[in-house]
Amino acid sequence: MTGKKRRDRVLLYIVLSLIAIVQIIPLVIAAGNSLRTDGAIKKIPIGFPFDPQFINYVKAWEVGGYAQAFLNSFTISITSSAVVLVCAILSGYFLARTTLKIKRLIFLYYGVSLSIPVFSYLVPLYYSFANLNLVNTISGIILIYIAVNLPFNILLARTFILGIPQSLDEAATIDGCSSYQIIWRVIFPLSKPIITTIVLIVFVATWNEFTMANTFLQLPELKTAATRYVLFVGERGSDLSLIYTAGVISFLPIVIMFLALQNYFIEGMTSGSIK
Numbered sequence: 001m002t003g004k005k006r007r008d009r010v011l012l013y014i015v016l017s018l019i020a021i022v023q024i025i026p027l028v029i030a031a032g033n034s035l036r037t038d039g040a041i042k043k044i045p046i047g048f049p050f051d052p053q054f055i056n057y058v059k060a061w062e063v064g065g066y067a068q069a070f071l072n073s074f075t076i077s078i079t080s081s082a083v084v085l086v087c088a089i090l091s092g093y094f095l096a097r098t099t100l101k102i103k104r105l106i107f108l109y110y111g112v113s114l115s116i117p118v119f120s121y122l123v124p125l126y127y128s129f130a131n132l133n134l135v136n137t138i139s140g141i142i143l144i145y146i147a148v149n150l151p152f153n154i155l156l157a158r159t160f161i162l163g164i165p166q167s168l169d170e171a172a173t174i175d176g177c178s179s180y181q182i183i184w185r186v187i188f189p190l191s192k193p194i195i196t197t198i199v200l201i202v203f204v205a206t207w208n209e210f211t212m213a214n215t216f217l218q219l220p221e222l223k224t225a226a227t228r229y230v231l232f233v234g235e236r237g238s239d240l241s242l243i244y245t246a247g248v249i250s251f252l253p254i255v256i257m258f259l260a261l262q263n264y265f266i267e268g269m270t271s272g273s274i275k
Helices: 003-033 040-041 057-065 067-095 104-116 122-131 138-162 166-174 177-189 192-208 211-216 226-236 239-271
Strands: none
Touching: 003 166, 003 239, 040 138, 040 239, 057 067, 057 226, 067 104, 067 177, 067 192, 067 239, 104 138, 104 192, 122 211, 138 192, 138 211, 166 177, 177 192, 192 226, 192 239, 211 226, 226 239
16 A cells, blocks of 8 residues: 555545544433433533433433334334335336336436425425325325335435346246246345345434424324424423433434444445445
8 A cells, every 4th residue: 555545544534533523422412411410411511420310211201202202203114114125126126127218217207306305395295195184194104204215215226236147137037937036036135235224224214304294293192203302392491401311212223223234234335236
């Protein structure tokens, strides 16, 4: 390695380390303050929890009604992730293998859909769902999340499947496999990195999403973890310790999930071929 390449790599590591520190500091502060008392936080906003108050988590969980909120969020996120995954793999396989010219129009459609901001169709979508009795229903918000997350993940799946040799499809066809059997027996087993990536992307996006959830799920018993936290802050705005604790409770599942699947996520985002 030449001196210039070594310097460039060191500079890259420094920049990435600084970015990581900037991202981690707020999480560390929130986690630390979640174990302190309200009086200690108001006296010293940032400090180490020398006397950890684990009771804060019990109080925040019970007062905030997070049991129902977590159930709603898990139901919505898992269902949305599963449906998007299946549709993305099927559509991605079609776009990767088809020679029809219509796929150019499909690419254009997906590209346009990705560029449209949520607020531009929020009001007409709300009135349409109200007429269909889909407002204040779990199924309604799941349909929205599926539609919003499909375009990007279909294109992501297509890019990955392009790296799978088409000769494997031909060999499976000779063995008597149909198109769906090829997808299930060949494509799915070889697509574990991109499957994990799609599930993680959709799960995080739906778990953290606020605008749609706050608009279409207005009943207290239907609130998700993200929208429930906003209500909690409004109700307990004077107790900083519980606010920090509720915040940690809201984002902790995402942190745990990402830490557990980060290797697969990185591999899925960077893989473009099967070696």
